[in-house]
Structures are given as C-alpha cells and as structure tokens.
Amino acid sequence: MSINPQELRYSKEHEWISAAEAGVATVGITSHAADALGDVVFVQLPEVGDSVTAGESCGELESTKSVSDLYSPVSGEVTEANEDVVSDPSLVNTAPFEGGWLFKVRITDEPADLLSADEYTAFISG
Amino acid sequence: MTTAPRRTALDAVHRALGATMTDFAGWDMPLRYGSERDEHNAVRRTAGLFDLSHMGEITVTGPQAGEALDFALVGHLSALAVGRARYTMICAADGGILDDLIVYRLGEAEFMIVANAANAQVVLDAVTDRAKGFDAEVRDDRDGYSLIAVQGPQSPAILKSLTDADLDGLKYYAGLPGTVAGVSALIARTGYTGEDGFELFVSPADAETLWQALTEAGAPHGLVPCGLSCRDTLRLEAGMPLYGHELTTALTPFDAGLGRVVKFDKPGDFVGREALERAAEQAAANPPRKLVGLVAQGRRIPRAGYQVTAEGGTVIGEVTSGAPSPTLGKPIAMAYVDAAYAAPGTPGVAVDIRGSHEPYEVVALPFYKRQR
Numbered sequence: 001m002s003i004n005p006q007e008l009r010y011s012k013e014h015e016w017i018s019a020a021e022a023g024v025a026t027v028g029i030t031s032h033a034a035d036a037l038g039d040v041v042f043v044q045l046p047e048v049g050d051s052v053t054a055g056e057s058c059g060e061l062e063s064t065k066s067v068s069d070l071y072s073p074v075s076g077e078v079t080e081a082n083e084d085v086v087s088d089p090s091l092v093n094t095a096p097f098e099g100g101w102l103f104k105v106r107i108t109d110e111p112a113d114l115l116s117a118d119e120y121t122a123f124i125s126g
Numbered sequence: 127m128t129t130a131p132r133r134t135a136l137d138a139v140h141r142a143l144g145a146t147m148t149d150f151a152g153w154d155m156p157l158r159y160g161s162e163r164d165e166h167n168a169v170r171r172t173a174g175l176f177d178l179s180h181m182g183e184i185t186v187t188g189p190q191a192g193e194a195l196d197f198a199l200v201g202h203l204s205a206l207a208v209g210r211a212r213y214t215m216i217c218a219a220d221g222g223i224l225d226d227l228i229v230y231r232l233g234e235a236e237f238m239i240v241a242n243a244a245n246a247q248v249v250l251d252a253v254t255d256r257a258k259g260f261d262a263e264v265r266d267d268r269d270g271y272s273l274i275a276v277q278g279p280q281s282p283a284i285l286k287s288l289t290d291a292d293l294d295g296l297k298y299y300a301g302l303p304g305t306v307a308g309v310s311a312l313i314a315r316t317g318y319t320g321e322d323g324f325e326l327f328v329s330p331a332d333a334e335t336l337w338q339a340l341t342e343a344g345a346p347h348g349l350v351p352c353g354l355s356c357r358d359t360l361r362l363e364a365g366m367p368l369y370g371h372e373l374t375t376a377l378t379p380f381d382a383g384l385g386r387v388v389k390f391d392k393p394g395d396f397v398g399r400e401a402l403e404r405a406a407e408q409a410a411a412n413p414p415r416k417l418v419g420l421v422a423q424g425r426r427i428p429r430a431g432y433q434v435t436a437e438g439g440t441v442i443g444e445v446t447s448g449a450p451s452p453t454l455g456k457p458i459a460m461a462y463v464d465a466a467y468a469a470p471g472t473p474g475v476a477v478d479i480r481g482s483h484e485p486y487e488v489v490a491l492p493f494y495k496r497q498r
Contacts, residue, residue: 039163041450042425062427064162
C-alpha cells in the first residue's frame with residue numbers, strides 16, 4: 001500500500017513534483033519526509049523569480065528537533081511560493097501533498113532519475 | 127566497537143504505539159508518538175505519560191550513607207528528612223559539574239540517587255570511590271527499576287484512581303512507597319516539565335502492567351503517551367537545565383546560576399569544596415557569563431552552539447538549548463551571555479542563525495511558570 005499519490009513524481013531527497021501544466025509544476029515534500037521531521041515550525045521558501053537547480057538547496061524546513069535543507073527536484077524559475085505554508089508551517093505535516101505544497105516552478109531542466117510513486121515507495125521501504 | 131542501544135522494559139509498548147524512536151545516551155527511547163507539539167500541550171493542559179527508564183538509579187545504604195553523600199555530592203543530604211527528595215549535583219575536585227541529580231531519602235540509612243543516563247556510570251564510579259572511607263554501601267540499581275512519569279495538571283486525579291497512597295499529603299520533592307494498580311512503586315512527586323506530576327519507580331517486570339493501567343485510567347482525563355522531544359521543550363520552557371547543554375564539566379554550579387545547591391555550611395569536607403569556594407567568590411564579584419532566556423521576535427529556531435551577538439555583530443555568548451515554544455508560540459532559547467548583556471531587555475541582542483542575525487529579547491528565566 002502506498003500513500004504516495006500515483007500522479008506525482010519523487011526525488012530521493014523526498015520532494016514530490018506534479019505533472020507540469022504549461023511548463024509549470026508544483027513542488028512539496030512527501031509525507032514520509034514530514035513524518036521524519038516531526039512538527040514543522042518554520043519554512044523558508046525560494047522567492048518568486050529565483051532560479052533553482054535540481055538537487056541544490058533552495059530553502060529550509062525547521063522542526064522542533066532539526067533544520068533541513070529544502071532541495072529542488074528540478075531546475076527552473078520559481079513562479080509562486082505558498083504563503084499559506086509560510087504563515088502556517090503545520091500544513092506540511094497535515095497535508096503534505098495538498099495544502100502543504102511549497103512552491104511552483106517553470107521547469108527548464110529535470111534530472112532523469114525522478115522516481116514514480118511505486119519506485120519511491122520501494123525506495124523509502126528499502 | 128559499536129554497541130546496540132539498550133531497550134527499556136516498555137520497548138514493545140512503544141513500538142505498538144507507533145513511536146518514533148531515537149538513540150539517547152545509549153538507549154533506544156521514544157522521541158514522539160505523534161505530534162510533539164500536541165504531546166507538549168497535553169502535559170500543560172491535561173496529562174502526559176513518559177517512559178524514563180533510561181535514568182540511572184544508584185542506591186546508597188548503611189549507617190554512614192548520609193555522611194558519604196555529604197562528602198561525595200555538593201548538597202547536605204544527611205539533613206534530608208526521610209521521604210523527601212533534593213535536587214543536587216556531583217562535582218569534580220576542580221568544581222566542574224559531573225552531573226545534576228535527584229536524591230531521595232528512602233530510609234534513615236537508605237538513599238537513592240537518580241543520575242542522567244549519559245552520566246550514570248561516571249556518577250556510580252565517583253560515588254563508589256568517594257564512599258570508601260565511610261560505613262556505607264553503593265549499589266548499581268540501574269537494572270533494578272523502570273521509571274514511569276505522569277506529568278500535568280490531571281496527574282493527581284489519574285493516580286488517585288489507581289492508589290490508596292496519600293497523594294494529597296505527598297509534597298513536591300517528596301516520595302513514599304506505595305502500591306499503584308497493584309504494583310509496588312516508589313511514588314515521587316517530582317518531574318522535569320514545570321507541571322505537577324509524579325515519577326513512579328517500579329520493577330521492570332511490572333512496568334508494562336503499570337503503563338497500561340495508567341493509560342486506561344488516564345484516557346478520560348486526556349492523558350497521552352509523550353516522548354523525549356516534548357520533555358525537552360517542557361523543561362526548556364520551565365527554565366530547567368539539561369546536562370550536556372546548560373551544565374558541563376567546564377562549568378561550576380555557580381557559573382550555571384545554581385550555586386544555591388552547594389552547601390558550604392554542611393559539616394565535614396566534600397569533593398570540590400575549595401574550588402567551589404573560589405567559584406562562589408568569582409561569581410559574586412565578577413561573573414564571566416550568565417545563563418539567560420532569549421525569546422525570538424522572528425520565527426527561526428536557535429540551536430545549541432549558535433552564537434549570541436550584540437549590536438555590530440560582536441559575539442557575546444552561545445545558545446545552549448533552543449526550540450519552538452508551544453506555550454509562547456515563539457522560538458525560545460537558553461544561552462550563556464557576557465554579564466554586561468544579561469539584564470532583561472538588553473537592546474541589540476541577536477542570535478546568529480546560519481549567518482542571519484535574528485533579533486532576540488533577553489528575559490529572566492523561566493519562560494513558563496504554572497499557576498498554583
């Protein structure tokens with residue numbers, strides 16, 4: 001059984017990315033990653049217009065116990081940041097695949113090794 | 127060589143509850159069961175149930191047990207009444223803190239020391255060595271007890287439903303033997319959360335019975351299982367020091383603002399006396415750094431080791447513990463800062479959070495004090 005939505009693709013850094021519409025895709029972290037962090041209390045997102053690079057840090061997620069880098073699963077330009085999650089970081093825990101999305105990106109390049117839902121589920125179970 | 131972490135008698139219970147486990151001082155302990163913020167709030171508002179079986183118990187018995195502890199520790203334990211407990215410390219000859227402890231006087235000639243898991247062996251070795259000249263026996267009882275804590279405003283009501291012991295007569299920092307849910311226990315009114323609560327020392331064979339009974343009796347009162355993550359934020363809000371953070375061998379009790387635990391007027395010598403007398407004088411005349419509270423104006427969390435800065439970026443201290451405070455709704459920290467910047471409200475104080483100087487307000491400790 002997988003709680004990772006089939007329509008998304010996944011990075012090994014535990015980000016998800018939606019199918020692009022008109023070249024723009026939505027990025028978030030998986031529920032597996034959110035569970036591992038614990039209660040997220042602070043989110044720093046890239047700003048609209050920022051260039052992000054696949055596999056490189058573009059923000060931060062802080063939980064009670066730790067601070068983690070946010071990695072972009074693809075390269076491109078940020079078109080929107082989720083201000084709701086900035087003001088209420090607990091959305092990352094309660095709705096990681098929905099209201100807890102982090103930013104939208106106009107994709108210029110994506111790595112070949114993004115995982116399908118089944119591959120990601122196997123990856124985190126392994 | 128690596129050693130597999132030790133498991134408490136409640137290990138299977140934690141796993142059945144779906145706990146996220148963590149290696150803590152060589153023990154595999156529950157970090158949280160669900161949301162650590164919810165667990166924290168339950169202890170402040172209703173009640174929380176903790177497995178603290180990693181704590182290290184050491185029993186000291188004999189006609190001179192009290193005198194041995196007076197020599198080994200900085201407190202005046204021979205003056206402790208039977209049935210009472212005391213927060214104290216054990217120091218090295220140079221005054222450095224080896225551990226902070228709670229000592230319970232179980233009988234005229236019987237004391238129990240409770241040490242931090244990470245320091246239990248050091249404390250056991252030091253107390254054993256220091257007790258040599260006395261008619262007293264030191265016993266390693268780390269495997270003899272499981273420790274279950276019930277903390278929070280509902281904890282007296284929960285415990286009363288499971289015991290005939292006189293809980294109303296049991297004062298803060300007192301302990302009495304009794305029976306809880308049919309299990310023999312040392313019932314102590316102590317804790318590390320800033321709330322009213324109890325710590326129950328029981329045989330490991332009885333731990334699961336007691337845990338399940340407390341879970342059932344506590345359910346109508348809002349009791350939830352709680353992990354070490356919320357224990358840390360609870361004690362931080364209550365301004366309580368944690369060994370390895372606010373207390374280290376490099377600091378004396380006076381450096382930590384806890385000089386009151388050192389009893390110079392007790393009879394006889396004790397390990398560290400000379401060095402501690404000098405430390406007391408220095409702390410009074412010319413304190414190097416002071417332990418203060420910091421409250422964030424922003425939302426980024428200060429972590430242990432982050433530098434505290436003054437206007438212009440001058441480093442004036444270091445964070446020892448930091449976390450988001452569920453009760454205050456803001457990040458908080460404890461930090462040692464130069465005495466000149468230790469006054470509440472000192473302007474221009476910031477914490478260097480990975481290169482960004484975030485403004486922080488200096489406040490007096492604790493951050494939270496319960497209404498009695």
